[in-house]
Structure formats: C-alpha cells, structure tokens
Amino acid sequence: MSTPRISAVYHVRAxxxxxxxxxxxxxxxxxxxxPLAAIDSDWVMENIVGRVESINRxxxxxxxxxxxxxxxTTGLEAGQLINMLLGNTxxxxxxxxxxxxxxxxxxxxxxxxxxxxxxxxxxxxAHGRAMTCSAIKPQGLSVAGLVQLAERFALGGPxxxxxxxxxxDQAFSPFAERVPAIARAVARANASTGYRTRxxxxxxGNLDAMREQIRIARSEGIDTFMAPPMVxxxxxxxxxxxxxxxxxxxxxxxxxxxxxxxxxxxxxKLFRLLGADAVIYTNYGGRFGFTKQTxxxxxxxxxxxxxxxxxxxxxxxxxxxxxxxxxxxxxYGQDVMLLIGGGLLLARENLTAETRAFVETVERLxxx
Amino acid sequence: MSTPRISAVYHVRAxxxxxxxxxxxxxxxxxxxxPLAAIDSDWVMENIVGRVESINRxxxxxxxxxxxxxxxTTGLEAGQLINMLLGNTxxxxxxxxxxxxxxxxxxxxxxxxxxxxxxxxxxxxAHGRAMTCSAIKPQGLSVAGLVQLAERFALGGPxxxxxxxxxxDQAFSPFAERVPAIARAVARANASTGYRTRxxxxxxGNLDAMREQIRIARSEGIDTFMAPPMVxxxxxxxxxxxxxxxxxxxxxxxxxxxxxxxxxxxxxKLFRLLGADAVIYTNYGGRFGFTKQTxxxxxxxxxxxxxxxxxxxxxxxxxxxxxxxxxxxxxYGQDVMLLIGGGLLLARENLTAETRAFVETVERLxxx
Numbered sequence: 001m002s003t004p005r006i007s008a009v010y011h012v013r014a015x016x017x018x019x020x021x022x023x024x025x026x027x028x029x030x031x032x033x034x035p036l037a038a039i040d041s042d043w044v045m046e047n048i049v050g051r052v053e054s055i056n057r058x059x060x061x062x063x064x065x066x067x068x069x070x071x072x073t074t075g076l077e078a079g080q081l082i083n084m085l086l087g088n089t090x091x092x093x094x095x096x097x098x099x100x101x102x103x104x105x106x107x108x109x110x111x112x113x114x115x116x117x118x119x120x121x122x123x124x125x126a127h128g129r130a131m132t133c134s135a136i137k138p139q140g141l142s143v144a145g146l147v148q149l150a151e152r153f154a155l156g157g158p159x160x161x162x163x164x165x166x167x168x169d170q171a172f173s174p175f176a177e178r179v180p181a182i183a184r185a186v187a188r189a190n191a192s193t194g195y196r197t198r199x200x201x202x203x204x205g206n207l208d209a210m211r212e213q214i215r216i217a218r219s220e221g222i223d224t225f226m227a228p229p230m231v232x233x234x235x236x237x238x239x240x241x242x243x244x245x246x247x248x249x250x251x252x253x254x255x256x257x258x259x260x261x262x263x264x265x266x267x268x269k270l271f272r273l274l275g276a277d278a279v280i281y282t283n284y285g286g287r288f289g290f291t292k293q294t295x296x297x298x299x300x301x302x303x304x305x306x307x308x309x310x311x312x313x314x315x316x317x318x319x320x321x322x323x324x325x326x327x328x329x330x331x332y333g334q335d336v337m338l339l340i341g342g343g344l345l346l347a348r349e350n351l352t353a354e355t356r357a358f359v360e361t362v363e364r365l366x367x368x
Numbered sequence: 369m370s371t372p373r374i375s376a377v378y379h380v381r382a383x384x385x386x387x388x389x390x391x392x393x394x395x396x397x398x399x400x401x402x403p404l405a406a407i408d409s410d411w412v413m414e415n416i417v418g419r420v421e422s423i424n425r426x427x428x429x430x431x432x433x434x435x436x437x438x439x440x441t442t443g444l445e446a447g448q449l450i451n452m453l454l455g456n457t458x459x460x461x462x463x464x465x466x467x468x469x470x471x472x473x474x475x476x477x478x479x480x481x482x483x484x485x486x487x488x489x490x491x492x493x494a495h496g497r498a499m500t501c502s503a504i505k506p507q508g509l510s511v512a513g514l515v516q517l518a519e520r521f522a523l524g525g526p527x528x529x530x531x532x533x534x535x536x537d538q539a540f541s542p543f544a545e546r547v548p549a550i551a552r553a554v555a556r557a558n559a560s561t562g563y564r565t566r567x568x569x570x571x572x573g574n575l576d577a578m579r580e581q582i583r584i585a586r587s588e589g590i591d592t593f594m595a596p597p598m599v600x601x602x603x604x605x606x607x608x609x610x611x612x613x614x615x616x617x618x619x620x621x622x623x624x625x626x627x628x629x630x631x632x633x634x635x636x637k638l639f640r641l642l643g644a645d646a647v648i649y650t651n652y653g654g655r656f657g658f659t660k661q662t663x664x665x666x667x668x669x670x671x672x673x674x675x676x677x678x679x680x681x682x683x684x685x686x687x688x689x690x691x692x693x694x695x696x697x698x699x700y701g702q703d704v705m706l707l708i709g710g711g712l713l714l715a716r717e718n719l720t721a722e723t724r725a726f727v728e729t730v731e732r733l734x735x736x
Contacts, residue, residue: 025655032506033532034710039506041513048508048540072538073507077573079599080536083622087533087599088686090625091656138400138407139441140416145409165455166401168448170440172416205445206603207575231447231455233601235574254451257458258626287393288459318456342402 003047005068006106008085009099011262012063023052023065026095029088030069048073064098076109078238078274090260098262099269106273107307113277114241115248116310117303117335120277123224123248124159124196129366130334132359133200133315135341136182137164143178149351150199151185153344156355157195160337161186162226163202165252175201175213183220200250203227207236214244224248226280229271230255241275250315251276263294268301272312278337283316285324296331303335313337322358329365338362371415373436374474376453377467379630380431391420391433394463397456398437416441432466444477446602446642458628466630467637474641475675481645482609483616484678485671485703488645491592491616492527492564497734498702500727501568501683503709504550505532511546517719518567519553521712524723525563528705529554530594531570533620543569543581551588568618571595575604582612592616594648597639598623609643618683619644631662636669640680646705651684651696664699671703681705690726697733706730 008030014022027050032039039045053066074081086097113119121127134153136146153161169175179201186199201217203210203225210232214225223246229237231254241249251271256263261270267279279302282288284295299314314332317339328338340358347354376398382390395418396404407413421434442449454465481487489495502521504514521529537543547569554567569585571578571593578600582593591614597605599622609617619639624631629638635647647670650656652663667682682700685707696706708726715722 029655031534032508033534034505035714038710038713038716040716041506041509044506044508048506070508072540073534073536075536075538075572077536077577079574079596080538080572083533083536083572083596083599087596087622088650088656090623091621091650091658092625093627093657137402138409138412138416140400140412140438141409164401165451166399166441168441168443168445168451170443170448172440204443204448204451206447206601206607208607209445209603228447228451228455231451231601231603233574233599233604235577235599236601236604239574239576253459254455255458255626257460257628258623259461259628260625282456282459287397288456289461290459342406345406346403348406348408 004103007101013094078234112309117313131337132158133160133339139166154189162200168204226250228252228254248277250278268298278313280315282318286319372471375469381462446606480677485681499705500526501528501707507534522557530568536572594618596620596622616645636666646681648683650686654687
C-alpha cells in the first residue's frame with residue numbers, strides 16, 4: 001500500500017544534460033538526505049524516499065520539477081512541513097519552491113484560517129467592498145502618543161487598524177501597557193462614531209510571550225492578531241492559530257524575502273495553510289519589487305477554492321497611497337484589504353479626515 | 369543623551385545617483401517604516417530613526433552601507449533583533465545584510481553559546497584535534513533500525529553522533545521512543561569501548577514540544593541538542609539555549625538559504641549570538657554552492673574573539689567524505705567538527721570500521 005504524497009513543485013536552473021540528476025538530488029535531499037546505495041530498507045525506498053514525478057522544460061535552462069514527498073515525513077507539524085518542502089534545498093541557489101499540491105491529510109491536519117476573509121468581513125460589517133486598514137506608528141512613541149494616534153485613526157472608521165510590525169515589547173511602549181490602552185481608545189472611538197474599527201496588535205517574542213500577549217489582549221476584547229511566520233517560526237504561528245479558534249490572525253511578511261520560495265506560494269498558500277486569515281505582503285508599484293502578476297496570483301491563491309480551507313484576505317501594502325485605491329480595487333476586485341499607513345500619517349493634524357476619505361473612497365468603489 | 373546603536377552593514381546594488389536615497393530608505397524601513405515628514409516627535413527622530421553612518425563604493429554598482437539601529441528597538445529579544453536587522457528589507461532583492469557591529473548591551477542580553485567549542489571538546493575529551501561527528505539516517509527506519517545504526521556508529525568512537533534533521537516526531541519513529549532507545553545504545557557502546565561518543569537528538573515542533581523533548585532526553589543523560597533556527601524561529605532557539613545553561617546546542621541550516629543574509633554573518637555570528645555551540649553549514653565542494661572563502665570566513669566568525677562570547681564550533685557538512693579530511697583540517701585548522709554522514713553509511717556492513725578509520729585519520733592530523 002502506497003502512502004500519500006505531497007507533490008512539491010520546484011523551478012530548477014539546469015541544462016538538458018544535468019536536469020535529471022538535479023531533480024533526483026532534490027528528491028533525495030528533501031527526504032532521506034543520504035546516498036540511496038546506503039539504504040537497505042525496502043520500505044524506506046518505497047515509501048519515504050522522494051520521487052521525481054515529472055520534469056518539464058519551461059524555458060531556456062529552466063525546468064519545472066515535481067517531486068512526490070511522503071506525507072508521513074512531515075509528522076503533520078508545521079516546522080517539519082517546511083523542512084521537508086524546502087529545508088536544505090533552500091541553500092541551493094538554482095532551485096525555487098514554487099508550489100505544492102497537498103493531499104487531503106495535510107489540509108485536515110493544518111486546517112488553515114479560523115475565520116477567513118468572510119469572518120474578517122463579518123467582524124467589522126464590511127460586505128460587498130474592499131476592507132480598509134491602517135497602521136499605528138512609529139515605534140518609539142510613548143503609549144500616550146500611540147493611543148492618541150489610534151483614536152484619531154479609529155474616528156475615521158477604517159475596518160482594521162494594526163500595530164506597526166516594529167512594535168514589540170520595548171521599554172518605550174511595553175505590550176502590556178500599550179495594547180490595553182489602545183484597545184480602549186479604539187473602543188471609545190467606536191462608541192462615539194458607531195463605526196466598528198478593530199484593533200490588531202502585533203505579537204512578538206517566543207510562544208510563551210505571545211500566549212501571554214493574546215491573554216492580555218483578549219481580556220480587552222481583542223480577537224485579531226498579527227505575527228510574522230518567518231520570524232516567530234511556522235510552529236509558533238500555527239500553534240497560536242489552532243489554540244485560539246475564535247481569533248483571526250494576520251501574517252506579516254517580515255523576513256519573508258527568500259527568493260528560494262515563490263511569494264505566490266509562501267503568502268498565498270503556505271501562510272493560508274498555517275491559518276493566516278489575512279496575509280500582508282508588499283504590493284507592486286510601492287517600495288518593493290513584486291510584479292503586478294505576482295501580486296495578483298498571490299491574491300488568487302489566498303482567496304480561491306483550495307482544499308476546503310477558508311479563504312485568506314490579501315493585504316497588499318508597503319508605500320500605498322489614497323490615489324492608488326481605485327487602481328488596486330481594479331487589480332484585486334473586492335476581496336482585498338487595502339492597507340495605508342504612512343500615506344495617511346502624512347496628513348498629520350488631518351489624520352482622521354484623511355482616514356475617513358480613504359474609507360469612503362473604498363465604500364464608493366464597492367460592488368454592493 | 370544618545371542611546372546605543374547597532375551598526376548594521378548592508379551590501380546594496382545601486383548606482384551613484386540613487387545610493388544615497390536607497391541607504392536612507394533602508395534606515396527608515398528598518399526603524400520607523402514611515403515617511404519622516406509624518407513624525408512629530410523629536411525624541412523618535414533623534415533616538416529611534418535609523419541613521420546612515422557611511423556609504424562606501426565597493427564595486428561596480430555595489431555599495432557597503434552602514435546603518436545605525438537603536439538597540440532599544442530590539443527589545444533585546446531574538447525575533448525582534450532579526451526583524452530590526454533585516455525584516456522588511458529582506459524583501460528587497462538589491463540588499464544583503466552582511467554584518468553587524470553590536471554594542472555591549474546586545475552581547476550581555478543574548479549571551480551566545482552556553483558551552484562553546486571548548487565545552488564541546490571537554491564533554492567528549494577531544495583536545496588538540498578536530499572533532500568528529502556522524503549522522504543517523506535515513507528517516508523512515510524503525511526505532512530498532514536506528515538504534516542498531518547508532519550503536520554501530522558509536523562503536524567506532526566518533527565524538528558526536530547526531531540525528532538527521534529529517535527526524536522529527538513521525539509515526540515511524542516517535543521522538544519519545546527513538547531518543548531514549550538511541551541514548552541507551554550509545555551509552556552501551558561507550559561502556560564497552562571506553563570511547564565518549566555523545567548523541568545529539570534533533571528537536572522539532574513548537575516550544576512546548578521541544579521543551580518536552582529536552583526533558584525526555586535529559587532524563588537519559590543527553591545534554592546536547594540540534595535545532596534549526598530558521599525553522600523553529602530565533603525566539604524559540606534562543607529561549608531553549610537560555611533555559612538549559614548546562615546543555616549544548618547545534619544549529620542546523622535548514623531554511624537558511626536566504627541570499628539576503630550573508631552566510632558568514634548568519635551562521636558565524638547571528639546563530640552564535642543566539643547561543644549555538646556548534647554551527648552546521650554546507651561545506652564548499654560538496655552538494656552545495658558555498659565558496660571556500662565563505663566557509664573560512666564563516667568559521668573564523670564562529671571561533672574568533674567577539675563580544676566576550678564563547679566560540680562556536682564550525683561544522684562543515686553536506687556530502688563530505690573521508691578523502692577530504694586532510695584538506696578540511698588544512699582549510700579550517702583544528703577548531704572544527706568534521707561531519708560525515710552518508711559517506712560513512714555507504715560502508716554498510718563495515719560502518720563501524722569506516723567510522724573508526726575516520727576518527728583515527730582525524731586524530732593523526734591533530735596538533736597535539
């Protein structure tokens with residue numbers, strides 16, 4: 001009986017004479033990592049050693065290689081999953097992990113977003129239109145300064161307002177002081193306006209610290225969090241998602257810039273598989289180099305039907321401005337959360353009005 | 369009063385007309401991540417915003433940029449440290465983090481290896497020569513099969529024998545069964561030979577799981593562990609090191625293949641700072657692409673005087689064979705641990721003899 005396999009898809013730079021050997025080398029590296037001649041277990045050879053499923057030439061010196069990796073080798077655990085998908089091969093600069101087809105066992109074990117894009121919409125009452133988000137920054141402000149900023153954002157009524165990813169647990173604004181104070185400020189603003197802005201604190205530190213941060217925030221009524229999977233590690237991110245089934249999680253892209261994994265797959269699929277309800281990534285045409293095509297494929301991966309998982313909301317960001325809202329809704333459709341941070345903060349004393357204008361622009365462009 | 373700064377060193381591809389703006393952009397991205405015009409706190413501008421310290425042209429279209437990053441922004445926590453050093457800038461494919469000069473506060477907070485290279489030597493009685501290591505694999509073998517392999521390795525008397533990094537907590541050899549059984553087999557072998565081979569289990573899963581694994585292994589007398597910082601996350605790795613001051617930790621390079629961080633810095637300094645007593649990396653001339661120069665600089669970084677931290681032992685690996693031992697000792701000197709896994713396993717029924725030959729070759733080449 002053959003065990004189920006993940007079909008991992010790599011792009012490999014090679015030539016016609018070497019590609020077959022390289023493909024086999026990947027299959028070995030990502031499974032048993034030793035010379036096959038030294039393996040004397042038939043069961044291991046049959047069930048554990050990676051299998052080259054196909055090799056297709058897709059360009060000059062570029063090949064798509066599919067490798068079947070035994071699900072059992074992942075132990076159905078998030079760190080071991082990425083270890084088996086790319087681990088040592090990440091160090092080969094001729095190989096990029098571009099996609100994977102997962103069997104049912106993987107989807108059942110990892111389970112994806114708790115709430116998904118629809119749950120994020122329900123939580124803030126945003127239907128038939130893109131969602132809006134802004135970011136509280138800079139780090140270094142006192143808690144009082146951050147509270148004031150958060151309140152002024154919230155008075156403009158964006159759907160979400162998140163911590164900057166630089167906010168950790170620093171002396172100038174410790175998590176345990178900062179987050180409850182901001183949560184209350186946003187609640188105050190909501191009570192006065194009738195909007196339903198939701199505050200998203202940034203989690204940081206190790207698993208213990210993040211659990212304690214979630215406890216603190218939940219006691220203030222917060223149920224949406226941000227964390228960077230490439231900093232805290234896949235196991236930590238996945239653990240938090242599964243431990244908090246009523247909560248939503250935004251993935252932050254810090255340290256995600258490994259050209260050895262296609263961003264379309266990393267953000268759109270892997271982070272979704274781990275349970276990101278919203279995936280923040282660097283939009284085309286901003287401060288970073290992703291192409292429009294990459295961003296659209298990433299968004300499609302995040303939202304499309306996949307293994308029965310809830311869809312994750314794409315959150316293109318990184319130097320976005322109000323004058324790009326219409327273009328972004330055109331590029332992504334309504335299933336997107338538009339995140340403008342610095343672009344709104346530049347309005348300074350007019351922050352609330354500028355935030356309100358952003359929100360109304362997005363509402364006008366809605367499909368409903 | 370000015371707060372202490374980390375001096376982060378980046379290589380930036382740019383041209384003469386754009387490098388200044390790019391350097392400033394990195395300084396902003398890695399600190400406040402927002403337009404400076406929107407910051408109205410003088411304290412933040414003075415103490416938190418990153419500062420371009422120098423720009424030097426080092427090649428055609430290539431510059432070395434030094435950026436001063438405020439220590440306070442790191443919160444003296446491992447995840448936030450890498451978030452501040454490279455985080456979002458990892459997504460810029462024109463920038464590579466190549467080094468950092470840390471002020472005393474960082475060394476005092478992170479503290480580096482518990483035992484260091486000298487402690488690893490003392491633990492197995494290996495002085496005046498390179499240390500030796502092999503690896504138990506493939507994953508997929510039953511516990512009984514792995515035990516037999518471990519015992520045959522240990523009878524040859526290498527200093528260390530480690531799990532393959534593919535060994536996690538899979539159904540075919542669960543950690544809680546595998547590790548105690550292997551620990552006892554190695555102890556049995558040591559009792560019969562008088563050698564002092566030390567077994568190094570691979571930790572996996574989240575922080576809870578790794579703690580439990582350490583507890584299980586320690587109850588069998590094991591005090592040396594392996595974990596991959598880029599998979600488990602910097603915070604998890606650093607937490608385990610600091611929680612177990614009597615134990616040694618090997619860093620494994622899985623998922624370390626980000627061309628946005630120079631390997632010399634990542635393995636030789638950052639992993640050492642977090643507390644790796646031994647850093648496993650892919651050697652030149654094996655299955656991976658590092659140059660000899662990169663590997664030698666990495667080893668020098670790991671072992672050299674640095675911030676008062678203990679030295680970490682370089683462990684070049686990845687397709688090493690016995691016939692390279694003399695060349696590697698020549699390249700690295702005696703402060704190295706030579707790791708041959710598959711190359712020994714190919715000896716099959718002669719595994720113990722081949723391991724013994726490897727150990728004796730290394731002893732002969734010793735300086736003592």
